[in-house]
Amino acid sequence: MLASGTQEPAPPAPVWVSWGKKNWSGDADAGLKVQWLRKGATVTLIATLHDDQPVPAADASAKAILAADHLELWWREPNADSSRAVQLGVARTADGKPVATWFQPPGRKDKALPTLRWTAPDRFEVDLPVSWMVPKPREGVTVHDGDMEPPSALAAFSVVFSDSDGKGQETLVSTTEKRPSAGSFSSLYLAEPGSRYPRLSKGVFSWVTIQQGTTLRELVF
Numbered sequence: 542m543l544a545s546g547t548q549e550p551a552p553p554a555p556v557w558v559s560w561g562k563k564n565w566s567g568d569a570d571a572g573l574k575v576q577w578l579r580k581g582a583t584v585t586l587i588a589t590l591h592d593d594q595p596v597p598a599a600d601a602s603a604k605a606i607l608a609a610d611h612l613e614l615w616w617r618e619p620n621a622d623s624s625r626a627v628q629l630g631v632a633r634t635a636d637g638k639p640v641a642t643w644f645q646p647p648g649r650k651d652k653a654l655p656t657l658r659w660t661a662p663d664r665f666e667v668d669l670p671v672s673w674m675v676p677k678p679r680e681g682v683t684v685h686d687g688d689m690e691p692p693s694a695l696a697a698f699s700v701v702f703s704d705s706d707g708k709g710q711e712t713l714v715s716t717t718e719k720r721p722s723a724g725s726f727s728s729l730y731l732a733e734p735g736s737r738y739p740r741l742s743k744g745v746f747s748w749v750t751i752q753q754g755t756t757l758r759e760l761v762f
Contacts, residue, residue: 542698542716543739544577544584546732551577554727559701560720561712569593571704573714581734582672588612588665588700595662596705598632601640606630610705612665613644615721617697619676621648626723631667633659647673671731674698689730693739697726 543551554575558565565571572591577584590610598609611632618627628644639659646652657667674696689695701715713720716727732739 542575542577542700542727542729544579544729544731545738546579546734546736549578550585550587551737554700554716556714556716557718559713559715559717561704561710564706564711565704565714571702571712571714573700573702575700575716577729577731579671579731579734582670583668584671584674584729584731586614586665586667586669586700588702590663590665590702592663592704594706596707597635598640600634601642603630603642603644606632606640606642607644607703608705608709611703613701613703613721614667615699615701615723615726616674617723617726618648618673624723626726627673629655629667631657631665633665637662639665649673674729675731688742690740690742692731692733693736693741694731695739696729696731698729699725699727 542554545551556573556575568591570593574589576587578587592610596610599605607630609632611630614629615626626645627647629641630644631639631641633639637659639657641654641657643652655667655669659665671694675694699715699717699721701713701721703710704712715721717725719725730739
């Protein structure tokens, strides 16, 4: 997945039916389009859903959201136990009100929910602080750990649409080929603000010392 740092969101990320394929009859039954947009220290998820039998949540409780058609956002916190994932469940009530709850709360002290909104009956947006997903760059470091050059970044993040059709969880459409878990994430690449694509860290490149008479053939072979 790619989060563009420009005014336009990145193209949709690939998705798969990761569970319940026998119950799935096509995108009209349960479809998911995932796009991302970065604005400074915030990244916005834009999710468009297709569902032929919408099932709203009765209230904001975890039980009601799980029983309804809902989105699940999974991510790994910076410097956290790799076996643990943060899980946020999001749905809407019959009157169109957005509701959300932590299925697995974050490890930080502040457990406040992110800003979320349903901008259309089939479109949901959530604003997430970049600091929730990627570690703060170390000051005074010119070659950073990892593949991205800050403020570009790489996060472990999965987006899941759970289709109910009024019979409980029937199908999962997600940005992972396998059923989402704490050990199975998509990669979310965050471009720096103002740029469409992320910047690779200098440490990724294999630098070769050359002499004045070095030829291109010697570098290639």
